[in-house]
Amino acid sequence: MDKILDQIEHVVVVMLENRSLDTLLGWLYAQGERPNVVLPAGSPATFDGLRPDMWNPSDPGFYNGGPTAQVFVKQSASQPTVPDPDPQETFDNVTYQIFGPGPVSPLTPNTMKGFVINYATTSTQDASQVLEGYSTAQLPVLAALARSYAVSDAWFASVPTQTWPNRAFAHAGTSNGNVNNGDAIPDPFDWDVPTIFNVLESQGDSWSVYTDTTLVPSLTRAMFPKLWDPWLDSHFEGFGAFVDACEKDRLPRYSFIEPSFLTEPNDMHPPHDTRAGDAFLYSIWKAISTSPGWAKTLLIITFDEHGGCFDHVLPPFNAMTPDQASSPGKEGFRFDRFGIRVPTVIVSPYIAAGTVFRSPTDTPYDHTSILATLRDWLGIPASAMLPSARIAKAPTLDAILTLSDARTDLPNIAAPLGHYDRPALTAPPNDLQKSLVAASARRFGLDPKAAVASMDTRQHIVDFFKRRLSHAAS
Structure with missing residues (x-):
């Protein structure tokens, strides 16, 4: 080779x-x-x-010939944390985001139009957030x-x-x-x-x-x-x-x-x-x-x-x-x-x-x-x-890597400011954070379901891993 x-x-x-x-x-x-x-x-x-003319419908009736109700993409994000709350990302939800209720086929009409409708099942505030581009x-x-x-x-x-x-x-x-x-x-x-x-x-x-x-x-x-x-x-x-x-x-x-x-x-x-x-x-x-x-x-x-x-x-x-x-x-x-x-x-x-x-x-x-x-x-x-x-x-x-010789220039990138929004530790954990608990519990011989069941807040996950560190050090 x-x-x-x-x-x-x-x-x-x-x-x-x-x-x-x-x-x-x-x-x-x-x-x-x-x-x-x-x-x-x-x-x-x-x-x-x-492009500014890209959009998604906001009404599920769109897929049955109902009103279009177009929601257009935005040219900047309204907040550095959008979309908030977290959109759905499981296999079935992603399938809807891509194909709506239609068949899973490259020939399905109106593909990539299900994001706002799908996000509306999660967000009780503004489902158009999911179309905001930074x-x-x-x-x-x-x-x-x-x-x-x-x-x-x-x-x-x-x-x-x-x-x-x-x-x-x-x-x-x-x-x-x-x-x-x-x-x-x-x-x-x-x-x-x-x-x-x-x-x-x-x-x-x-x-x-x-x-x-x-x-x-x-x-x-x-x-x-x-x-x-x-x-x-x-x-x-x-x-x-x-x-x-x-x-x-x-x-x-x-x-x-x-x-x-x-x-x-x-x-x-x-x-x-x-x-x-x-x-x-x-x-x-x-x-x-x-x-x-x-x-x-x-x-x-x-x-x-x-x-x-x-x-x-x-x-x-x-x-x-x-x-x-x-x-x-x-x-x-x-x-x-x-x-x-x-x-x-x-x-x-x-x-x-x-x-x-x-x-x-x-x-x-x-x-x-x-x-x-x-x-x-x-x-x-x-x-x-x-x-x-x-x-x-x-x-x-x-x-x-198309250049035969390494460039000697570097882009002038300024160091970002150091103040950011931090989620409250009283907030519920996301699926990824729960998965870290489940996997770690399995690895260390604990009951994963019982461990995750008690994780109602992010603070609970912090406490779980602090106990693990304390146990490992003892």
Whole structure:
């Protein structure tokens, strides 16, 4: 196998939460404005973002020929926390957001029109929030990196559903047939498959998972029992260790960064303050761009799934079913269509400023493209690689680094302000936060259902993990 990305020694991936491409970067380029570079050559010359004439109906009768009642997209977000409350993101809800009550088919009329109607089942206030797109001024770090390096307008979540299945595809190339986090709560033993970290360990390639919290354990580790072995403890570190590794040019070959999902959350999960997530990206960018290893580091910024937020592009139907467990998996789904577009930005001094990229093949980019890139970059043989057919079909990122020499310029990105809205600890936890409790309870021999049943507030989850830390220290 010919290796790719010869100029790269370190790949860093940060995966944030639950935002669509249109929501965060839909207004990145003005209507009709052309990026400097589009890849592959000959693909559409403009960025496929939002237009002011895009809308959703607000009345379910629309699907039966009733009144249209158009709700149009907005060119900035009214608050840094919208949409608030959190939209629905399970498989059935996402299916409605895409197809309404119609059949699941690329020929179904009025696709991508069900977001407002679906959100109205959750929001008792203003369902139009789900159509609000953030302006570049509201997310200056993400927008600057997207325009200074490369952004995809055709990167899709791996599954049209919520967090655990999509993160599983990013780490394992499969969700093992699961289409939601869990029937009630997730059981990690339903996700007991090898991960890319197990592959790297077996090949002797260095790796670390960095988590921006000292209280909550790594979500990646909690999800997969094959990462629970104590001898892997040294691979899971806090975000400060990532900054230190950048300063000393000691990054591992592969780094995966997790935001804070619970205390002072900066994961961008609605309705968490997006400014906190943008500031977290600044911290990552600053650590990498000031590192002695900057020129040999590739940074990938992406999101696990759209989280119920509006996007106007119908996901493709040509996804490769990854394995036998997915043929079919839960709810009869064969994993043969992709999820909704998510923001994905690639940063390297070997990337031309103003690049917009799409897949060079008939298969679009999804999270398994990260795994395919790692495979070819590190020269992992097929016998040692994860067996997912989705990974085997996925396009890699080698074509995006188009410059023969590293750029010496850096974009002038100001440090964001440090004041953000913090959810009250008396607020109810979201599904992801509950899943962390369930997975951790399962890992440590506790009853997951009983543990989650007592988690009525975020403070209860904080107390749960404080007890776990106290128990581990005793």
